[in-house]
Amino acid sequence: QVQLQESGPGLVKPSETLSLTCAVSGDSVNSDPYYWSWIRQSPGKGLEYIGHIFYSGSTSYNPSLKSRVTISFDTSKNQFSLRLSSVTAADTAVYHCARTTVVGPVDFWGQGILVTVYS
Amino acid sequence: SYVLTQPPSVSVAPGETARISCGGNNIGSKGVHWYQQKPGQAPVVVIYYDSDRPSGIPERFSGSNSGNTATLTISRVEAGDEADYYCQVWDTNNDFGVFGPGTKVTVL
Numbered sequence: 001q002v003q004l005q006e007s008g009p010g011l012v013k014p015s016e017t018l019s020l021t022c023a024v025s026g027d028s029v030n031s032d033p034y035y036w037s038w039i040r041q042s043p044g045k046g047l048e049y050i051g052h053i054f055y056s057g058s059t060s061y062n063p064s065l066k067s068r069v070t071i072s073f074d075t076s077k078n079q080f081s082l083r084l085s086s087v088t089a090a091d092t093a094v095y096h097c098a099r100t101t102v103v104g105p106v107d108f109w110g111q112g113i114l115v116t117v118y119s
Numbered sequence: 120s121y122v123l124t125q126p127p128s129v130s131v132a133p134g135e136t137a138r139i140s141c142g143g144n145n146i147g148s149k150g151v152h153w154y155q156q157k158p159g160q161a162p163v164v165v166i167y168y169d170s171d172r173p174s175g176i177p178e179r180f181s182g183s184n185s186g187n188t189a190t191l192t193i194s195r196v197e198a199g200d201e202a203d204y205y206c207q208v209w210d211t212n213n214d215f216g217v218f219g220p221g222t223k224v225t226v227l
Contacts (some may be wrong), residue, residue: 037216047154047162047205049216060214063120097160102218103209104168105152109161 002026003071004097012091012117018084022097022110023077030055030075035100038071038082040093047065048093052100053080061070121210123219130225139222141206144187146183149208151189153182156203156221165204166191193224201226 008020022036029036035052042048051061053071061069070083084091094112101107124142131137141151141208151169154162164173169189179194192202206219 009137016133046221047218051215051217062215063213103211104150105164105207106154106162106216107164109163111161 001051002099002108004099005107006095006097006113008111008113008115010114010116014117014119015086015090017108018082018087018091018095018115018117020082020097020113020115021074021079021081022081024099025078025116027099029078029080030057030074033102035102036071036073036080037098037100037106039096039098039106039109042090042093045093048084050084050095079084089117091115092117120215121208121217123206123208123217124195125204125219125222126204127220128223128225130227131195131196132227133194133198135196137196137200137224139191139193139204139206141189141191141219142187143189143208146187146189146208147185149184151182151184153180153191154205154207155200156205157201162205180222186224196224196226198226200224 003025005023012018037052038050053059068085095110097110098106099108154165156162157163169184170182181192200210203221205221
């Protein structure tokens with residue numbers, strides 16, 4: 001059973017960079033053909049796909065966030081990370097990390113971490 | 120990028136059938152996945168690739184996809200089915216996932 005756990009600061013100031021890490025167990029992030037994804041959900045709103053890193057290391061991002069997003073691996077720790085720069089209040093959301101099948105559904109989700117952008 | 124539409128809410132009496140639509144341009148040519156999300160929980164896939172059901176999901180959940188509309192059908196609705204439901208497809212042009220806005224299912 002694959003398990004994912006998000007970690008990072010719950011509060012970020014406007015204009016700063018949001019940084020989150022996802023620890024993966026039950027699978028190796030760089031050995032099987034899956035997307036390792038970040039998905040967010042603003043309070044009371046729907047789901048938004050931020051982007052992913054493929055097991056090979058290639059990345060793809062939502063065009064609406066592309067200029068501010070970086071997703072990367074730390075294979076020594078079997079983790080992957082999200083960096084979102086120049087945050088505003090609109091970036092306040094629950095951030096989920098997830099494993100996504102290639103051009104398919106998300107099959108495993110982390111529980112999510114609430115990140116609030118406040119001044 | 121690709122846009123999906125869903126009705127904001129659907130209300131259904133216990134034992135009846137709930138149908139949730141997901142609209143998109145020629146969505147019938149894409150694989151559609153459906154998620155159930157209860158308050159405070161991560162989403163769970165209930166239908167994938169239009170009509171496949173993961174193990175552990177009741178047979179009461181079914182899906183179809185044709186033309187410009189995909190549909191999630193919940194038969195013999197139970198109180199425990201009350202949740203938000205999201206459809207999702209893959210935007211192959213930009214290589215990322217696209218979610219519908221979600222439908223809140225209320226069991227009367």
